[in-house]
Amino acid sequence: xPELPEVEVTRLGIIDTLVxxxxxxxxxxxxxxxxxxxxxxxxxxxxxxxxxQRRGKYLIICTDNGNILLHLGMxxxxxxxxxxxxxxxxxxxxxxLSNHKEIRLNDTRRFGLVSFIPKNMDILLDKHLSILGPExxxxxxxxxxxxxxxxxxxxxxxxxxxxxxxxxxxxxxYASESLxxxxxxxxxxxCKITLKQANELCMHIKEILKRSIAQGGTTLKxxxxxxxxxxxxxxxxxxxxxxxxxxxxxxxxxKSVVISGRNTFYCPKCQK
DNA sequence: AGTGGCACCTGTGTGC
DNA sequence: TGCACACAGGTGCCAC
Numbered sequence: 001x002p003e004l005p006e007v008e009v010t011r012l013g014i015i016d017t018l019v020x021x022x023x024x025x026x027x028x029x030x031x032x033x034x035x036x037x038x039x040x041x042x043x044x045x046x047x048x049x050x051x052x053q054r055r056g057k058y059l060i061i062c063t064d065n066g067n068i069l070l071h072l073g074m075x076x077x078x079x080x081x082x083x084x085x086x087x088x089x090x091x092x093x094x095x096x097l098s099n100h101k102e103i104r105l106n107d108t109r110r111f112g113l114v115s116f117i118p119k120n121m122d123i124l125l126d127k128h129l130s131i132l133g134p135e136x137x138x139x140x141x142x143x144x145x146x147x148x149x150x151x152x153x154x155x156x157x158x159x160x161x162x163x164x165x166x167x168x169x170x171x172x173x174y175a176s177e178s179l180x181x182x183x184x185x186x187x188x189x190x191c192k193i194t195l196k197q198a199n200e201l202c203m204h205i206k207e208i209l210k211r212s213i214a215q216g217g218t219t220l221k222x223x224x225x226x227x228x229x230x231x232x233x234x235x236x237x238x239x240x241x242x243x244x245x246x247x248x249x250x251x252x253x254x255k256s257v258v259i260s261g262r263n264t265f266y267c268p269k270c271q272k
Numbered sequence: 273a274g275t276g277g278c279a280c281c282t283g284t285g286t287g288c
Numbered sequence: 289t290g291c292a293c294a295c296a297g298g299t300g301c302c303a304c
Contacts, residue, residue, distance in 0.1 A: 003292080003297060034280075057298075071288080074298055090282085109281045111298060128299095133302070155275065164299080171297055220297065240297095260276070278302080286294085 002072045004232065005138065007057045010078050013226030017101050018049040018061060019079045027087075027094035029076045029269035031110060034073060037093060038116040042069050049097075055124070055166030056132050058113075061095070066119045068095070069126060073111030080226045103226075113195025133165045136205050141167055143199030150190040150198060157193055160184035161205065170205060173218055173240045175267045178188045180239045182187050184272040186264045188255060211236065239265040 004009065023044050047063035056058070059078075061068040070093075072078070083100040093114045094103040105112065117126045124130060133149075134140040146231050149166045150157060160166055162175050170178065178187045181204040184197055192200070212218060217231030220241070227230070238248050243256040247267040256265050 017294075032280095073281095073300080074296070107281095107295085108283065109282070109298095113299090153274080159275095162298095173297060216295075261278080262298095276302105276304085277304105279300090280298105282296100284295090285293100288291085288293105 001240065002076070002211055003142065003171030003174055003218075004057060005174070005233065006217040007059060007072060007169075008054055008213050009217040009225045009231065010072070011052055011054050011059055013049045014078055014080060014103050015052040017054055017099070017226075018095070018097065018103060020048065021044065021101075022048050022098040023063065023095055024098055025096040027091075027096070027104075028114075029092040033092060033110045034071070035115065037114040040066065040116040040118070041114060043118075044068060047135060053123070055129050056164060057134070057171075060117070060123060062123075064119065065242060067117040067123060069113065069115040069117055069128065069129070071113035071235055073109060073113065074106055075107055075109040076112035077229065078108035078226050079106065081155050131165060132168050133163075133166060135171050136167050136209055141202065141206070141215075143202040146202045147193065147195045147198035150193045152180065154185060155188040155190055156259050157184060157190045158264055160190040161201070162260075162262075167205065172262045172264075173220075173237070174205070174208055174212070175239060176201060176240045178208050180266060180271060181208065182228070182272065183270050184251075186259060186266050186270075188272075239267060241265065 030260040043066045044063045047065045051062040059070040081102045090108045091104055095103040098169040103125050117123050143177055153160050156174050161170050182200040212233040215233040219230040239254050242254045245254050250269050252267055255268050
């Protein structure tokens with residue numbers, strides 16, 4: 001489900017419900033997610049939520065007695081519910097709050113993550129977060145930075161921008177879309193990208209992620225914000241899922257190709 | 273060290 | 289209708 005825009009839309013959807021309220025209890029299912037749920041998250045019970053942050057596709061719920069780290073994987077989503085709403089299949093984690101609301105994680109495929117960052121530890125030193133590259137909206141993520149990263153790699157440019165050590169938050173949809181806007185063939189070797197192309201690509205990654213957040217993210221199958229609303233960015237996609245349809249620029253037929261195991265969409269005429 | 277392949281898991285859609 | 293199979297928005301580990 002979620003790439004960076006969907007995670008950010010989720011964050012914006014839960015922050016007002018969480019901040020300023022006390023975590024009264026947690027529900028922890030016995031099913032294992034990507035890792036077993038870190039039971040130390042119980043340390044946060046009885047503490048007020050101070051903030052909800054995002055790093056890449058991870059959400060961090062901050063309290064004075066430690067932080068809950070969440071990842072939505074492929075199929076996870078968070079919803080704001082009234083207290084004691086009936087549990088559904090694949091509900092794996094829930095935060096019960098003093099305002100009689102719950103933040104509940106439902107994750108069909110269980111590729112998500114619930115972990116814990118102790119109170120005295122720098123959040124960014126967590127093992128999941130410390131290995132991540134820059135945020136796409138940060139000043140650190142520039143065309144020059146991207147160019148230098150790409151130059152060292154022989155893999156495809158698409159696989160490279162999806163590498164969270166290069167830049168966080170670019171998943172399969174926005175990788176195809178940003179390469180389309182930049183007129184770069186996704187199969188092109190990363191080290192063959194010019195500085196000019198890297199500048200274009202950097203700019204379009206920032207632009208497309210921002211535009212998607214503004215539209216509430218991309219709803220393909222089941223993504224919705226924490227309020228259950230669908231994302232409308234799917235209507236703005238140029239190539240993703242459009243195999244066999246005409247390119248919106250040149251009307252050539254959009255093709256698909258598998259790159260590192262992921263379906264990839266591009267216009268063979270526009271993208272060189 | 274970098275790379276491709278694969279595993280993790282469930283649900284859905286397609287073709288026979 | 290039932291079955292087998294491919295595929296899905298992510299990430300990390302494993303041999304090469």
